Amino acid sequence: MPNLTGGCLCGHIRFETKGEPGFPHTCSCRMCQRHTGSLTASWVEFPSDSVTWTGPGGRPSAWRSSDRSSRAFCPQCGSSLGALDDAPVVALLTGAFDKPHLVALKPQSHSYKGGRPRWWHPEVEG
Template sequence: MTSHLEGGCLCGHIRFRTTGEPGFPHTCSCRMCQRHTGALTAAWVEFPADAVTWTGPGGAPAVYRSSDRSSRAFCPRCGSSLGAVDDAPVIALLTGCFDKPQLKALKPASHSNRNARPRWWHPEVDA
């Protein structure tokens, strides 16, 4: 069991600490994720909003309202993408933002929006 995980943006201005187990570890190739991250595939994990504490000197990240149910989170200083703040209330954090992204608890279990990826791009997700 993971008691807490930590991570943050490129410059360290925005930092976070999570409690509890990450949920729905997955990758996604939808156009919104591609544009948000600049990558063809994004890796995500979700937490209830009350399980994420913004601990860095910058406090909570800046957000951009990207859909009718979610906002994309980023550092206003360095521009790093951090995740999505959903209305659910859920915070989905990009796996690469964690200090230890190699942890098994963050390993994607599924891939969303396969049809949006280029035909030549085939990310592997082991179950």
């Protein structure tokens, strides 16, 4: 797979990944909702050493959100970029990629379905 690129709204934080994205999924837990401002977040994971921060801002700012992870965001525009896990894993929000429509980023599962409102039923193609 070719390297994937992406970044924040203002371009201050940019990234490049190498290798296949892992665990493509969506999540409707309350933490993801608050982190993204959306009812459902869409994520893919990479080993930390497979993500290079290439923009002028370098590594994103982070806020410690749990005992095993920090939420990553741009300090200039505030865009949510993902999570920097202690695992060591970087979970990137699919919407931050330059080409978020790629099949490799398509979610394969959904976490915390009970966290979304009853009226929220995103269609999943088979």
